[in-house]
Amino acid sequence: MKIIVGVKRVLDYNVKARVKSDKSGIELANVKMSMNPFDEIAVEEALRIKEAGNADEVIAVSIGASQSQETIRTALAMGADRGILIETDELLQPLAIAKLFKHLIDKESPGLVILGKQAIDDDSNQIGQMLSVLTGMSQATFASKVEFDGDHLKVTREVDAGLESIKVSLPAIVTTDLRLNEPRYAKLPNIMKAKKKQLDIIPVADTGVDVSTGLKVIEVNEPPKREAGVIVKSVAELVDKLRNEAKVI
Amino acid sequence: MSTLILAEHEGGELRPATLSVVAAAQAISGDVHLLVAGKDAKGVADKAAKIAGVDKVLLADSADYEHEIAENLAAMIVSVADGYSHIFFAATAAGKNVMPRIAAMLDVSGISDITEVRSDDTFVRPIYAGNAMATVQSSDAVKVVGVRTTSFEAVAAEGGSAAVETVEAAAISDQVSFVGQELSTSDRPELTSADVVISGGRGMQNGENFAMLDDIASKLNAAVGASRAAVDAGFVPNEYQVGQTGKVVAPNLYIAVGISGAIQHLAGMKDSKVIVAINKDEEAPIFQVADYGLVADLFDALPELSAELDK
Ligand SMILES: Cc1cc2nc3c(=O)[nH]c(=O)nc-3n(C[C@H](O)[C@H](O)[C@H](O)COP(=O)(O)OP(=O)(O)OC[C@H]3O[C@@H](n4cnc5c(N)ncnc54)[C@H](O)[C@@H]3O)c2cc1C
Ligand SMILES: Nc1ncnc2c1ncn2[C@@H]1O[C@H](COP(=O)(O)O)[C@@H](O)[C@H]1O
Secondary structure: OEEEEEOOEEEOOOOOOOEOOOOOOEOOOOOOEEEOHHHHHHHHHHHHHHHOOOOOEEEEEEEEOOOHHHHHHHHHHHOOOEEEEEEOOOOOOHHHHHHHHHHHHHHHOOOEEEEEOOOOOOOOOOHHHHHHHHHOOEEEEEEEEEEEEOOEEEEEEEEOOEEEEEEEEOOEEEEEOOOOOOOOOOOHHHHHHHOOOOEEEEEHHHHOOOOOOOEEEEEEEOOOOOOOOEEEOOHHHHHHHHHHHOOOO | OEEEEEOOEEOOEEOHHHHHHHHHHOOOOOEEEEEEEEOOOHHHHHHHHOOOOOOEEEEEEOHHHOOOOHHHHHHHHHHHOOOOOEEEEEOOHHHHHHHHHHHHHOOOOEEEEEOEEEEOOEEEEEEHHHOEEEEEEEOOOOEEEEEOHHHOOOOOOOOOOOEEEEOOOOOOOOOEEEEEEEEOOOOOOOHHHOOEEEEEOHHHOOOOOHHHHHHHHHHHOOEEEEOHHHHHOOOOOHHHEEOOOOEOOOOOEEEEEOOOOOHHHHOOOOOOOEEEEEEOOOOOHHHHOOOEEEEOOHHHHHHHHHHHHHO
16 A cells, blocks of 8 residues: 655744735745644654555655755655655645645555645645545544554544544545654664655646636735733732733633 | 535534634625534524524534534535535634535635635635734635634624524435544633633643642633643643644633743734733743733742632
8 A cells, every 4th residue: 555645845833934025925035944744743654554564655745846855855764765746836725735636646546645734834724625525535634543444544533622533444534633643853874865765756737737726815914913011020910910900800 | 695604513502613603704795504414403503593693594403413524514515505605614623624625525725714804705814823914815606714713703692583494414425434532521611712711831740730720720710721742741631732733712811831932832822812921931932922921930820829819
């Protein structure tokens, strides 16, 4: 069985996003970019499934600019077998990304696709669910545990009131939540080896997929700023302020 | 134009989130309809019909909807979706699980987590953990939207008198089945709709120490939340997590205890009306968003706070 994992190149989670002065988006020149943290968890899970003997190949897929090759190389250094970049300089909407994933899935026929629950740049939380519809593969989102059970998966999911478990038939699409695993670091020799692994680059135009969508970003603004508050000297002063100044208790 | 909303409910009661989604839908032209899908859900549908501003309730009463299985709910929604210009969901775990499916089934974009309705086709949504607000416009025939419930003031649960119309249940998926759940039981207010929230972070050191937060929560009728670090360390379960990738809260009062104030945590609480931070490190970034900061050891401050609240 093949596993496809999605690896998106995003602004590093430690870097605070800055809005461009022309309001067209976020400043991404000369800032640290990394693999979306949920996708590191996806890669790790795929590798563990392969190591447990339930899969034979892990393919890391990224859709984006040429620099996304670095993100794929990171996945390869962690242990993925090969990579595919669908190259585009456009910022695509989730529906278009999902259609491009479907295009690859039709070609590769994976038994399992593992994506993050959310990309920490657009915060959409959409692609896994959309891809399940487009491919007819089962859906198991926000996974905190994935167990194999013959031709089914038992997936424990993080929901608002706690945990839920469902059983889905394979092929399936799983999206990762934070508690699924702790991703490994790539070791230096593996980083060297990863440079030799196969990485195919497909220009988006060659896929024949219509990536136009009905959603456009008109402008991007800074959020309203909070005024800095005061430092109180004691708990008594705090409670007094909450009661008599803010009147919230 | 009209808007269809997937009502969320459990234990025979509507979730508060639905009242906020109705508020968001009222900013759109036309009628507001609610779909109540559930097992023995007539009672919930009757309650939904009383919500102020709801024009019609569709009831799909079937054991197939006992659990919120995305495939089944999505098929149900699409079976009644004809004619609606907008389909709205709460941006809850359940809503996020279904919303993008509807978008894909209708071949339109999904619009996640809106915080503002500018017009029938234009919405504002946070991106990059709320460090930027994107104004987006949709030319799709149907706008499929997730609503950040803390950004819309809930409408009144009473005052309406909509008709309840029964609809056929849709076909269910044989690819997925419900196995079980481990849900938290608490008498406290629900985290995302509580007036007061007190959250603990890594500084709490262990799960037992959260009893100190529970004690204060009882006195303030507050919900208890946590940072990711506290959840990852196993102090409290996942449903406590506040932040970019957990729950978004916006209470009247948010008290952060032993939380440093990482971008990802701030994303989930910075729209609270009043923020209090208790942290022993005066440099902690949480103080930059706090209205009242107390630089103190939480193991001294919490017992004092508990005593002070009794006065
Ligand atoms: C993909 C991704 C998603 C994330 N999503 C979230 C999210 O949704 N929510 C979230 O919260 N985080 C999230 N994080 C994690 C986030 O980056 C931080 O690591 C986390 O918020 C830190 O939690 P903390 O403040 O409890 O711990 P720390 O940063 O370790 O801070 C502990 C604080 O406690 C204080 N302290 C210690 N002892 C005491 C004492 N005795 N008295 C008083 N103060 C004390 C310290 O001074 C320190 O400021 C995410 C990270 C990633 C990569
Ligand atoms: N451009 C991309 N390239 C590769 N994977 C992606 C891309 N965009 C999204 N994904 C995958 O889809 C997940 C969810 O993203 P989103 O729905 O945009 O929040 C991510 O965690 C990735 O696994």
